[in-house]
Every structure is written in structure tokens, then in C-alpha cells.
Amino acid sequence: MQTATCGPYFRRLNGILNLSRYLHTQKHAVHVAECPRNAAQPLRLLLIGSPGSGKGTQSERIQSNFSVAHISSGDSLRKNIAQKTEVGLAAASTMSNGKLVSDDLMTVVIKNELDQINSENWLLDGFPRTIDQAHILDQMLNKSFQPLNLVINLSVPEEVILGRIMDRWVHIPSGRVYNLSYNPPRVAGRDDVTGEPLTKRADDNPDTFKVRLENHRSLTKPLLDHYKDILVTLHGNTSDEIYPQIERELVNRFGMLPHRLERNPSGIRSTPRKFRKSRAAPQVPEEPHFMTAGANV
Numbered sequence: 001m002q003t004a005t006c007g008p009y010f011r012r013l014n015g016i017l018n019l020s021r022y023l024h025t026q027k028h029a030v031h032v033a034e035c036p037r038n039a040a041q042p043l044r045l046l047l048i049g050s051p052g053s054g055k056g057t058q059s060e061r062i063q064s065n066f067s068v069a070h071i072s073s074g075d076s077l078r079k080n081i082a083q084k085t086e087v088g089l090a091a092a093s094t095m096s097n098g099k100l101v102s103d104d105l106m107t108v109v110i111k112n113e114l115d116q117i118n119s120e121n122w123l124l125d126g127f128p129r130t131i132d133q134a135h136i137l138d139q140m141l142n143k144s145f146q147p148l149n150l151v152i153n154l155s156v157p158e159e160v161i162l163g164r165i166m167d168r169w170v171h172i173p174s175g176r177v178y179n180l181s182y183n184p185p186r187v188a189g190r191d192d193v194t195g196e197p198l199t200k201r202a203d204d205n206p207d208t209f210k211v212r213l214e215n216h217r218s219l220t221k222p223l224l225d226h227y228k229d230i231l232v233t234l235h236g237n238t239s240d241e242i243y244p245q246i247e248r249e250l251v252n253r254f255g256m257l258p259h260r261l262e263r264n265p266s267g268i269r270s271t272p273r274k275f276r277k278s279r280a281a282p283q284v285p286e287e288p289h290f291m292t293a294g295a296n297v
Helices: 007-023 055-065 073-083 086-096 103-116 131-143 158-166 206-226 239-254 259-263
Strands: 044-049 069-072 122-125 150-155 168-171 176-179 231-235
Touching: 044 055, 044 206, 055 069, 055 122, 055 239, 069 073, 069 103, 073 086, 073 103, 086 103, 103 131, 131 206, 150 206, 150 239, 158 168, 158 206, 231 239
Parallel strands: 044 122, 044 150, 069 122, 150 231
Antiparallel strands: 168 176
């Protein structure tokens, strides 16, 4: 092998080869290329998916298993409102008048989050939702020479999503989401962190949700076309089916290693550790007041 062609990547070659052997023992085996694409680049990821596709769950797993900062538009907006920042006060005033937060204001929220993070690797969840928002985001990122370099679209069958939605309960103040099938609260009907009551969203019913899915598809298609050069669509019925595919992309494209292999690259377990969702980490429901006009999906 010519180590000069891959530079710093080969310093982690042993760990990556171990990862390759590990993943080949699993259902979602992957081939780790000798010289990963964009190995020297930091990860700048946008996660796209329909309501109920598991964006929050996957974002949490990526954040906890890699050195990646997670920026959720909904969480960031709620934080600014709670802290009564200038942006938060403007957003609260807009929403109190029954209006939707503007694209420009949401861009400021995202920009402030990007300016404050301590990691060069980050992922966006929840913004952009429309092609207009994508153009604004592109302009902002290009000014700082850090454009998106990967967009992952989560493709989950409609019938699976509808089943998830029917079992979904939300803690509105924090955005934490529970599912009676696979992530129930410790105490029925109560948030694990605060003990406050959980709420069933009024639009979490089959008829209304099908309309939301159609609206989402119409808004998302231009986004997928816009990002086609850096787009990867991953398919699965469960988060456990999709997440290993995400790991494969991060390893093969960016030479990234999950923390469990960085800590012990030669002692890989023959059975993968089960991924568990942290009950304390907030998951963001697709709240209409976090979206701009035309994006109420």
C-alpha cells in the first residue's frame, strides 16, 4: 500500500480494518475502502426524513457514537425562547401572533448554533425543510467555506410510520417523544425527566397524518433534487435496520470510527452492543410553529 496517498488516514487503519471485520459478521456488512472518500474532511451532515421516520433517534445515535454535534432546529428555537435571547423574543412574538417563524429568523438560529459548537463535525436535523430554506442555508455555509457534504434521506414505509404515530406521545415543553411500542415512559402517561403529563397530538391520526406525509413529499422532492450530488437514501423498517447503514456511510466516506472501536479497536465483541435510546435526550416533534409558511408538515 502507498501510505502517502491517504495521509493521516493510515494512522487509524488498524481500527478501520477491525471495524470491517466486525461489520462483516453482522447482517449489514460493509466494505471499508482502503482510502475513504473525503477522509480528511469534517462531517457536515443534513438528515432528512418524513415525520415519524426516526430522525431524532438516528441523530442521537450519531451524536453519541461519533464526535458529532447535533443541531436540531426545534430544540434550538425552544432554547432561545426559554433563554429570552434576541432571536428567541422575536420568534416568541411571531408565534404569539399566530404566525410562522420566518426563514431568515430560523437561519439566524442555526447560524448561532453553528458558531457556538466546539466540533468540526456536525449534523442538522429539521432545517432546511423547503427549497427556499436550502438556498438560504447554502449561502450562509458557503460564506464560511463549510458547505454540506452529506445528506442522508431516511426512507421508511408509510404503513410503518403510521403505526409509530398512533403509539406516539409527546412532552410538549421539552419536545421529548415516547412510543408505547418501543420507547414507553417509565410511568404511563408521564415524562421520565419532569414527571409532567404527556400529550397526544391532535393530528396524530391516520387521515390527518396521511395529508402531512403528502405535504412532506411535495416539499422534500425539490430538496432531494437540490442535494442529489451528496445525497444517500437509506431504507428500513426500524431504526436498528437503518443505523448500521449510517455507520457504513460515515466510515467509508469520512474515515470516522464509532467511539466503541476507538476505545478498544482490537477487542471487538462478536455480538454488537444493543443500541438504547436515552430517555433524557429530547426528541423533536414536527411542531407547525417551528416551520415557515408552506412547510406545515
